[in-house]
Amino acid sequence: MTGLPAAPAHLAVVRPGALTTVQDLGRAGQAHLGVPRSGAADRRSHAFANRLVGNPESAATLETTVVGCAVRTDADRWFAVAGAPCPVAAGGRAVPFGAPFLVRAGETVELGPVVAGVRSYLAVGGGIAVPEVLGSRATDLMSGLGPAPLAAGAVLPLGPAAAAPDATGAPPPGLARGPVLRVTPGPRSGFFPPAAWELLRAHAWTVLPASNRIGVRLDGPALPRTGGDALPSEGMVPGALQVPPNGLPVLFLADHPTTGGYPVIGCVHPADLPHAAQAAPGSALRFRIVPDRW
Structure with a gap:
């Protein structure tokens, strides 16, 4: 039957890692109200990961810290990882870092420990669609606004499937040594x-x-x-x-x-x-x- 809306899609958290949070571009323009901006710590890598899967750079990603994380999808989606380089696997097979890869429903995507840097960004086509708080989905560790850091068993909604992935264009510069x-x-x-x-x-x-x-x-x-x-x-x-x-x-x-x-x-x-x-x-x-x- 045609004309029916697509079933909602989700990510289930299999391994949350040391600190994995939902991040977007943050809550700009509200500091006078005592609300920090928050958002991705490495905005450049966040934006690049989103671009790879066809999302706007404002879409929410997962920001991992040092040891990565693992999530399972219940829908076919494009994924990409950018930021601190790390090994990436989907459904038990190695997939590229810094390039889009297709993940089938039921498969687990795993980010391993970083080989340099601190923070990696996992983007999913459609973005992480947790509810917005004051115009942003970002987790703010200082104020407590936004969703809590990821915990095992948590389920995160995804937005409608994004446009086709985009692997064109130059990636951001690599991590600087002693910047x-x-x-x-x-x-x-x-x-x-x-x-x-x-x-x-x-x-x-x-x-x-x-x-x-x-x-x-x-x-x-x-x-x-x-x-x-x-x-x-x-x-x-x-x-x-x-x-x-x-x-x-x-x-x-x-x-x-x-x-x-x-x-x-x-x-x-x-x-x-x-x-x-x-x-x-x-x-x-x-x-x-x-x-x-x-």
Whole structure:
């Protein structure tokens, strides 16, 4: 019989991994209400995975952390994985990373541990169609908005099947080793003497294990300051490089707080944040000071 709507499609979570969340482009424009943007930490890889399966880049994907995840589909769909490279299998057979592959109903897609970086993005044709919260499907670890991180046995709805997959066009650049992030002076740059700026520029900062979607915590020489330890709370943005009393910078990522009381020495260029989001604990980040305009 024709003319009947297609049956709803779903993903069942077989293995949730260390931290797998639903992410899209986030909740932009609501920071004045205390709502962080959230969304994919590596927006470039998220968008590329969506493009591969024919989704708009606003469609929700699964963001995995370090050890991947496994999900089972109950409908034929195109899948793609981008971001931190990892082995990928579907129905027990190896499938390509960074290219679309067709998965049949009942098959399990498994992402293994990353071989570099931190976060991989699993896109499915039609997108992950969990309910929106304040205009986004993103999981926000700071505020608790959006769906909970994936748990074994959870079932995620999928949207209507997307257009044909698209493997044309250049993929995003590979993961940088020891990336150099552009940083422009922040609103409290005057709290820091020239010696702090020289340390920030010259040192290779080590990513600490306590880093997460909220921010990348860095180890290195303590940055001296000329101002006090704290300020009245003021607005924060993704890329803000905040310096707490211990002098060790914290680079805010997607789930950052909307306000903070420690001085911000600078702000990292938005185009460089995917590199920060893929910096594994123990790896190094460097900063290049640029003028106060991008």
